[in-house]
Amino acid sequence: MSPNAPLDFASLPRQGGLKPSLAVLQPWRRTLWGVCAAVAVAGMLSLTPYLAAWWQGQALLAGGQGVSITAVLSGLLVAWLGRHTLLYWARAASHRMAFAVIEQLRQALLHKLQRVPLVWFDRQHPAELTHLLGQQVDELEDGLAHLLPDLVSATLIPLLTLVVLVGVDWRLALACFLPYVLAVLASARSMVTGQAAMQAMMTAWGGVLQQLSVFVKGQPLLRAYGQGHHRHHAIAQALQQHQSLAEASVQRTLWLAVLFMILGTSSLSAVLLLGMGVLPAHSITPSALLFAIVVSIGLGSLYGDVFSLFLRLGKLGGVWRRMFAVLDAPELAVMPAQPVAAERGYVLSAVNYVRSGRQVLHEVSLTLPEGRSLALVGPSGAGKSTLAKLLMRQDDPASGSIRLHGLPLTAWSEDLLRQQLAYVSQQVELFAMSVADNIRLGRPDARDAEVEAVAQAMLCHDFITALPHGYQTRLEQGGRNLSGGQRQRLALARAMLCDAPIVILDEALAFSDIENEALIQQAMSTLVRGRTLVVIAHRLHTIQHCDQIVVLEAGRVVETGRHAALMAAQGRYAALWQALHDVPEEALA
Ligand SMILES: Nc1ncnc2c1ncn2[C@@H]1O[C@H](COP(=O)(O)OP(=O)(O)OP(=O)(O)O)[C@@H](O)[C@H]1O
Known part of the structure; x- marks a missing residue:
C-alpha cells in the first residue's frame, strides 16, 4: 500500500x-x-x-x-x-x-x-x-x-x-x-x-x-x-x-x-x-x-x-x-429490497418508534399518495416532528415499515433519498455566508435570477434588498441579524429552490404574522403544486385544505380525514380546532 x-x-x-x-x-x-x-x-x-x-x-x-x-x-x-x-x-x-x-x-x-x-x-x-x-x-x-x-x-x-x-x-x-x-x-x-x-x-x-x-x-x-x-x-x-x-x-x-x-x-x-x-x-x-x-x-x-x-x-x-x-457509531444500513410494483408515495405500516427508552410512536399506519398533501396535527409532544423525521429516515423505526414509491426507506441510498426531499424544520439553520449562498444551499447550481425569484415568492426580497449589500450581505452565524420571521422565510425560500418532489414543513410559518402568512401560503400553494407535501402546523387554518389530516395523540393516530369530514365528526380534530381558534360550538355543527 x-x-x-x-x-x-x-x-x-x-x-x-x-x-x-x-x-x-x-x-x-x-x-x-x-x-x-x-x-x-x-x-x-x-x-x-x-x-x-x-x-x-x-x-x-x-x-x-x-x-x-x-x-x-x-x-x-x-x-x-x-x-x-x-x-x-x-x-x-x-x-x-x-x-x-x-x-x-x-x-x-x-x-x-x-x-x-x-x-x-x-x-x-x-x-x-x-x-x-x-x-x-x-x-x-x-x-x-x-x-x-x-x-x-x-x-x-x-x-x-x-x-x-x-x-x-x-x-x-x-x-x-x-x-x-x-x-x-x-x-x-x-x-x-x-x-x-x-x-x-x-x-x-x-x-x-x-x-x-x-x-x-x-x-x-x-x-x-x-x-x-x-x-x-x-x-x-x-x-x-x-x-x-x-x-x-x-x-x-x-x-x-x-x-x-x-x-x-x-x-x-x-x-x-x-x-x-x-x-x-x-x-x-x-x-x-x-x-x-x-x-x-x-x-x-x-x-x-x-x-x-x-x-x-x-x-x-x-x-x-x-x-x-x-x-464505530452505528450507521443506517442500506439493505436492498424488492419494490412493491406501481406503488407511489409513502406507505407506513404499523410503525413503532422508541426514543431514549420511551415509546414515542405506536402502530402508526398511513398512506400518502404521490402529489398529495398530508397534515400532521395534535397536541405538543404527540409525535408529529418525530414522524416527519422518520419519513426522511433520520432514524429507523423499532418495528414496522416505511415505504416510499414501493421501496422501504432502508433500501434507499442516502443520496437518492435526500434528492427527493426538501425540509424546513422548527429550528432554522442559517450559516455565516451571504444571503444568496444561504438560499442556494437548496440547489448549489441555481442562477442568481432563480434565487431572486424564489426569494420574491417567499416575501424575502424586500428585506434582503434593504440589507447593506443586498443578496451579498454576509449573515451572522444562525442568521442572528435577522428577525425570526425573516429567518423562517429564508429557510422556506431555500427549500422551494431545492425543487424536490417531496416537501416537509415542520411549523414552517410559526413566526409569520397573519398578513405574511396568507401571502406566503398563496405563493407556496403554487410552488408545491404537484408535489407531495407533509405539513405540521398548530395554526390549523393553514392546513384545512390538505388532502388528508392525521391527528396524533401520545404517538397514536386517533383520527384521519379531510377538514370538513373531521369537523363534522366532532372528534379530536374538531376539539383542537375549537380550542385553538375559539370557534363557537354552533359553527362546528
Ligand atoms: N431528542 C429527544 N430525546 C428523547 N425524547 C425526545 C426527543 N425529542 C422528542 N422526544 C420525545 O418524543 C415525543 C414526541 O416529540 P415530537 O417532537 O415528535 O412532538 P411534536 O408533536 O412534534 O411536538 P411539538 O408540537 O411540541 O413540536 C415527546 O414526548 C418528546 O418528549
Whole structure:
C-alpha cells in the first residue's frame, strides 16, 4: 500500500496503547523503520561524550596522556553534527507521516458524521464534538510523530549500553540497570492503573466544555432571567470535578514521582557502593568502575523521560478510544429490497418508534399518495416532528415499515433519498455566508435570477434588498441579524429552490404574522403544486385544505380525514380546532 492510498481506520485494533498508532502507520513502515534507525544511531552518538570521558579517564588512570584535546573535540563535533542531522531528518519524516494520518482521520470522522443517523447528534454535545474534531485529533500528533522515536531512545540506548557493560563487568551492569528496570516496571503499572482515571478526566473535561458552551451561547437568555451566577456556579462545579479527578490522579502517581527521584540517583549509588565497598578491590578494574560510573550518570537523565513516556502512552490510548467511539457509531444500513410494483408515495405500516427508552410512536399506519398533501396535527409532544423525521429516515423505526414509491426507506441510498426531499424544520439553520449562498444551499447550481425569484415568492426580497449589500450581505452565524420571521422565510425560500418532489414543513410559518402568512401560503400553494407535501402546523387554518389530516395523540393516530369530514365528526380534530381558534360550538355543527 502506498502512503497516498486512503487509510483504513475500520481495521485498526480497538485498544489503547501504541497498537492503533503502529497499525495506522503501516503504509509508511519503511520510513518508520528509517526513523527508528536514525533515532537509534543518534542515541548512540549521544553517548560519545561519555565514551570520550571514559576513554580519556582510562588512559590517564593507566598513566598515559590520552588522546589530544583537539582530536577529542573534533570527534565530539562530528558526532554532534551527525546526531542532529539524523534527528532533523527523523523529526521531519515522522511529522510528515503524522500530519498525513491526522488529515485523513479528520476526513474519516467528518465523513462518518455525515452518515450517522441524525438522532445520534441528540446524544452528543456540539462543544465536545468540536473539541474532538479540532484539538483532540491534533493531540495524536505526539503519539504518531514523537512517541515511537522517544520509545526507541529510551529502550535501545540503555539496552546497548547494558550489553557493553555486561561485557565489561556483569555485577556493575546489574547494579547500574536494576533501578532503571524497576522504574520502567513501575511506570508501566501506573499507566495501566491510570487508564480509568485518564478516561474519567477526559469525560469530566467534556462536562466543562458543555458548561462553557451553554454559558457563552446562552448569554442573552441567562441575562434575561438573571441566571448568570447560577451558570457560573455550574461551570465552577464542572471545573471542580475535573480538578478533583486531576488531583486524585496526581495523588495516585505521587509515590511514583518519589520513587523515581530515589531510583534516579540509585544507579550511581549502587555502582559506587558495589565497586568501592562491597566487591573485593582486586576483582574490579578501575577502568570498568569508571565506565560503570559514566553509564550510570548518563542513565540518570533518562528516568524523567521514561515516566513521561508512559503518561503520554496512557493519554494516547484515551484519545484513540474517543476517536473509535465516533468511528464505530452505528450507521443506517442500506439493505436492498424488492419494490412493491406501481406503488407511489409513502406507505407506513404499523410503525413503532422508541426514543431514549420511551415509546414515542405506536402502530402508526398511513398512506400518502404521490402529489398529495398530508397534515400532521395534535397536541405538543404527540409525535408529529418525530414522524416527519422518520419519513426522511433520520432514524429507523423499532418495528414496522416505511415505504416510499414501493421501496422501504432502508433500501434507499442516502443520496437518492435526500434528492427527493426538501425540509424546513422548527429550528432554522442559517450559516455565516451571504444571503444568496444561504438560499442556494437548496440547489448549489441555481442562477442568481432563480434565487431572486424564489426569494420574491417567499416575501424575502424586500428585506434582503434593504440589507447593506443586498443578496451579498454576509449573515451572522444562525442568521442572528435577522428577525425570526425573516429567518423562517429564508429557510422556506431555500427549500422551494431545492425543487424536490417531496416537501416537509415542520411549523414552517410559526413566526409569520397573519398578513405574511396568507401571502406566503398563496405563493407556496403554487410552488408545491404537484408535489407531495407533509405539513405540521398548530395554526390549523393553514392546513384545512390538505388532502388528508392525521391527528396524533401520545404517538397514536386517533383520527384521519379531510377538514370538513373531521369537523363534522366532532372528534379530536374538531376539539383542537375549537380550542385553538375559539370557534363557537354552533359553527362546528
Ligand atoms: N431528542 C429527544 N430525546 C428523547 N425524547 C425526545 C426527543 N425529542 C422528542 N422526544 C420525545 O418524543 C415525543 C414526541 O416529540 P415530537 O417532537 O415528535 O412532538 P411534536 O408533536 O412534534 O411536538 P411539538 O408540537 O411540541 O413540536 C415527546 O414526548 C418528546 O418528549
